[in-house]
Amino acid sequence: MVEAPVEDKRITLKEAAKLIPDGAHLFWGGFGFQRPPMAFAHELVRQKKRNLTIYTCGSEMDIDILAGAYVVSHFELAFFAIEGIGLAPNIQRRIREGAVQIEDYTNLAMALRFLGGALGVPFMPLKSMLGTDLLAKSRFRAKKAEVITCPFTGEKVVLVPSVRPDFSIVHVSRVDREGNAQIDGIKGEDVEGARAGKKVIVLAEEIVDTEFIRSQPDQTVIPNIYVNYVVECPWGAYPMMVYNYYDYDMEHVRMYYQQCKTEEGWQKYCEEYITGVEDHVEFLTKIGMERLLKLRAKKPFPY
């Protein structure tokens, strides 16, 4: 009798970013300040990726960095800003330059587009967007949405096109090396988004033994069948937050926002914290142990 071997899907952050070709379409995980794949964004910048399209609901500093470094040319999303502070400075500038284009949906529309892609159907029904410019105006999609009359009730329903990006990038709490992932706290749109991608890269705060996962299968949020690659990436969302792991570093975020108001400031930030460091560990080293240790979540609080 053959004992089932544990498939090892682990690769490094550098290797993971190398998988993404220029021009690829990505689902981008995390929501607001929660679990953005920040370290992955940094590595895409370091590797000088170009012309990516990103699908997400609402993202912040992570996608502002990707726009600033000319990594992303197209977004389909519902929201971007540096919440609680102001507008996303780099995206603003890149839009003015014509380097970035945005196709606007609502958060629910985007989440359903991921669910539709994950379910293998070409659209999902929705009761938002009706009567607005979100329905009337499109930026680069040939057909952004379609209103139909329900064959059962006669009511108007919006159909939004499903998304199956080339890659889904999600940052989770923990994962085993086979790719079974757990997410503490809110899931945002990551459950659907992780299932929508043709290939899936899971980054995690920690890698746990597969026996730990299998002792509580109802805690698995993304099962291994969907996952192609696993990357251990502690503090991978810094300076944003990971539920039960660490809080955001608002001092750093405010510094970023202030500095990125000018192109020169952004270039300086990028050089200092992203392109000027070798890798994620060197970035964390630059931030400093004292700062990171202070941010750790304090039980029973998840922050």
Place this chain on the structure above:
Amino acid sequence: MVEAPVEDKRITLKEAAKLIPDGAHLFWGGFGFQRPPMAFAHELVRQKKRNLTIYTCGSEMDIDILAGAYVVSHFELAFFAIEGIGLAPNIQRRIREGAVQIEDYTNLAMALRFLGGALGVPFMPLKSMLGTDLLAKSRFRAKKAEVITCPFTGEKVVLVPSVRPDFSIVHVSRVDREGNAQIDGIKGEDVEGARAGKKVIVLAEEIVDTEFIRSQPDQTVIPNIYVNYVVECPWGAYPMMVYNYYDYDMEHVRMYYQQCKTEEGWQKYCEEYITGVEDHVEFLTKIGMERLLKLRAKKPFPY
């Protein structure tokens, strides 16, 4: 400053069944042998409910009892049997008599119909049923499904009508008195079904303190906002199973199956175990402590 009071939604099993008027439409929870609302079925029989319509994916002895006692006249479902043993004996007989009618869908179609109802949209898209009699033939629904051409891809997609039953009946692992419910193991179609009902009755193996629920909010499968009534109902799925709580009693199930092959046998079973006992506790007493204690799940196994 006012401390938020904990709303108490607890009622008894008898009170819960009394809420269901004759002719009501119910989502019926549980899947296969897992967590069927068996005790609730018994109480509906005791209270002589009539002409109910039940929506479910696949159910077993629980709905066979409801059909046997003439409680249910219409089913919309995908599957019924006494799994591993044979066809559901009472439903067979009631169909032949013309007392029960069934509208057939697939398991995925039914689960999506609940999701559609829960999402507030009148239909959901599906890639099953195409090319078959499930699409071509209907029993009592004016419009059972509709095939449309996708406006984005041109492919054929089936639309199935959403369901919003009068009540959703689900049996869960544990719940607090406000109605925040946790389900161990598989959820079947209960997550969607519980959200589809206009009113929701949650039966649970045990009632836990709301502080326990609130210490781990990511474990809540059905939040209180959806729930109208809570019923503490230990061993409520017996002789079927509840993950992490107890195993099925196949001896009892086989006895049921053998006995119900004849109408007389069913009447005898019904009298002995359902109408002839005062309530759920008397039913359990009749089954006997020794038998129940043996069925308890043995860690690390969930059965």
Place this chain on the structure above:
Amino acid sequence: MGKKDYAKPGEFTTLELMAVCGARAIKNGEVVFVGTGLPMIAAMLAKRTHAPKAKIVYEAGFIDSNAIDIALSIADSRLGYRASAAIGLIETLGLLLQGGHVDVGFVGAAQIDEYGNINTTYIGDFEHPTVRLPGSGGGNDIVSSAKRVVIIMTHEKRKMVKKLDYLTSPGHLDGPGARERVGLLGSGPSLVVTNFCQMDFDPETKRIRLASVHPGVTLQEIMENTGFDLLIPENVPTTEPPTYEELAILRAIDPHGIYIPRPEQSK
């Protein structure tokens, strides 16, 4: 001090009054859909005063939140503390909101028109916008499907406009029956709270109507800062000021003045 002891002019700030107005729009037991900022403070205030059974939902997935610390992001872990559930966007925006369970949703606006239609996407022309705003987020979803909608915003002529630069979230569109015609589920905006006044909607025309004027504000001021024709009824009451109790709780909710600077800070 009693429950109905009202604070006097000078004892509260305009933002404090706005938060109190927001809180009072929430009834006990209601399901409230809010974002961060003033709406979050308003909902927390309501829950600690007249509406302890209100359930606060945040779109990231936090349901029936009982946060004790102020959150900076809609997905902030702070909102998970003693919540009933922490799930995701399809749960909150789809199953709860579009599913018909949300009584009142709070949104902000960069521009509104006289029917309560909202712009949070572009300032300027769509092809060559002056400013690209954050976009809909869940705003369009909330305004589409919540049973009632409260808009909280600052009162400026360039924000209260005759014609929006971009219609992000549907108010009453072009008037009575329009929402039903296009197929929307919720009944749209019911209240607008600004730094000058509260406004509701005329049931017949669905146009914005002055409902109460904040203490110390003149009609003149309101009209000068409104870019569309505001319906003004004959008798417009003064907005009920905060009570001392409300103020005390409000200041305890946001002790560091993150969203509502303390009177001494705002000087």
Place this chain on the structure above:
Amino acid sequence: MGKKDYAKPGEFTTLELMAVCGARAIKNGEVVFVGTGLPMIAAMLAKRTHAPKAKIVYEAGFIDSNAIDIALSIADSRLGYRASAAIGLIETLGLLLQGGHVDVGFVGAAQIDEYGNINTTYIGDFEHPTVRLPGSGGGNDIVSSAKRVVIIMTHEKRKMVKKLDYLTSPGHLDGPGARERVGLLGSGPSLVVTNFCQMDFDPETKRIRLASVHPGVTLQEIMENTGFDLLIPENVPTTEPPTYEELAILRAIDPHGIYIPRPEQSK
């Protein structure tokens, strides 16, 4: 004993051979969608022999199951033991199966026709059926969307019919191109395993074709028990018997003979 030491006639039962045929239809690393009964046993056997990396999915929500006890229900808690995940029907039938992740699905049938179309709903006329069978369950979903489908059933003339009483799950419908025309995602049935033989599908006509005959079974027997015109190629091999290793593992999987009675039980 070696891996390829085949058992001799009389040393294995027909059900054991059928389970082995099912197991061999699974390749290492594949995602396998099965129900209880013979398919479950077949998948467990595959996982313990040539396909240790196969992932077994049960529609109730158990994913990558590693059960050690035989389950009687598709939702049986036994299937949760050391699974990767335990979720629900939309996960398994929707996200995994319809989403395109399932390589091979196993189903049973009360009737099939020469294109592999399946009936599991009614025997007799739709208006006045003789027997009401369990219905589709997830069967139609599996046969609609799995990349390959294996049908396991007993070989009887009344079950291998020219015309189904009811078409529950779509085989190749009326022939080449039909599945694509109606919009189905999966490529339909690829193998039928019975107590007499294995059958596959002619790539040109999509009709059922004899692929191998079980040891000791005659062509005559098969033809007499088939109600439609079975394609019979010139050279039909004998089905490879179970190896001693396969038999030993099979008997360890179902030690009490719940689904596969032991040779001594079946006498």
